[in-house]
Amino acid sequence: MFFPDSFEVSLPSDREIQITRDFDARRGLVFDAFTKPELVRRWLLGPPGWTMPLCEIDLRVGGAYRYVWRSEKDGSQMAVGGVFREVTPLERLVASEKFDDAWYPGEALDTTVFVETRGITRTTITVLYESREARDAARRSGMEYGMAAGYDRLEALLPTLTGGPA
Amino acid sequence: MTFAALANPTRRAILARLVSGEVSVNELAEPFSMSQPAVSRHLKVLERAGLISSGSDAQRRPRKLEARPLGEATAWLETYREYWETSFVRLDGLLSELKATERKRERVARRKR
Numbered sequence: 001m002f003f004p005d006s007f008e009v010s011l012p013s014d015r016e017i018q019i020t021r022d023f024d025a026r027r028g029l030v031f032d033a034f035t036k037p038e039l040v041r042r043w044l045l046g047p048p049g050w051t052m053p054l055c056e057i058d059l060r061v062g063g064a065y066r067y068v069w070r071s072e073k074d075g076s077q078m079a080v081g082g083v084f085r086e087v088t089p090l091e092r093l094v095a096s097e098k099f100d101d102a103w104y105p106g107e108a109l110d111t112t113v114f115v116e117t118r119g120i121t122r123t124t125i126t127v128l129y130e131s132r133e134a135r136d137a138a139r140r141s142g143m144e145y146g147m148a149a150g151y152d153r154l155e156a157l158l159p160t161l162t163g164g165p166a
Numbered sequence: 167m168t169f170a171a172l173a174n175p176t177r178r179a180i181l182a183r184l185v186s187g188e189v190s191v192n193e194l195a196e197p198f199s200m201s202q203p204a205v206s207r208h209l210k211v212l213e214r215a216g217l218i219s220s221g222s223d224a225q226r227r228p229r230k231l232e233a234r235p236l237g238e239a240t241a242w243l244e245t246y247r248e249y250w251e252t253s254f255v256r257l258d259g260l261l262s263e264l265k266a267t268e269r270k271r272e273r274v275a276r277r278k279r
Contacts, residue, residue: 007254009247021254025261033257033264043256 003120014132019125027116030123031090034112035059040067049073061087065095082107090114097127105137106130171215176200177208181217181231188221188228 006022023030033039037055045052046069054068066081079100086094097108109128114121129135171177183189183197195205209229212218216235221228 007247007251009250019250021250023254023258023261025265029261029264029268033260039260039264042260043253045253045256048252 006122012126015129015135017127017129017135017138021123023121023123024119025121026119027090027114027121030121031114034114034123035093045069046078050078054079058084059087060084063087082110085109105134108134108138171211171217174208174211177212180205180208180212181236184218184229184231188223188230190226190228194229 003022003024006020008018008020010018010020012018033043035057037057040057041052041055044055044067050069050071052067052069054066056067057063057065059065061084063084064081065084066079068077068079070077080097081100082096082098084093084095086092091114093110093112095110097110107130111126111128113124113126115124116122129138172181179197180194183194191202191205191209194209195202209218213220213229217232218229219232221230
């Protein structure tokens, strides 16, 4: 069973972006899928048409991680890395996040929490930026990537916005 | 600021109402069974976020949509959603596979015992 409807993106504060999703698997498996390079490489592939040639994770406090994605179309690359600040196996990860071509000032802090209820694992990722300006800059870049479709979709999106949760 | 403005269901409903054209504060207040000052407060938030502006009629001061910032905000959220959702659907598939492997391993272990 899959729970695509459990997926939520929210903005809990001026500096944060939060993503929540339920997975039909025990916490141990979900935790592995987020922390073992050979597993991460199979799902965290970036935008369509991109691959993940490099995925390194040194899962311990002070250990580093590094992800590199490459566009198969034009060979351009995107890379992010950081250091683990907190590692509580199966439960909680806190790590810094900095993209090579950082388009937002400073580092962001990613907190990932796994909570299992009756075999279903709710995963919550919270990205905390250094400032509202940084979050907005990160936001704008993601926006450019989807801009082409954006304006056309405005009208189609409005009903969704109206009906959606606060 | 755009997102704080969009975070409120009443404000989203006001925006949806404005899709059809300019609407006065009075007309906006009606369907929400809300006082005019309350609606005005929501309008001020939307105005500060650049999502709406005052129309040409100085007497009625109707409000109208500013499509560009709203389009940018919604486009970003949708793109972000799509990006993660695609990844998470792949993760769903991977987890099913891991569960199947685990079950198989357990069956083999039981047989060995």
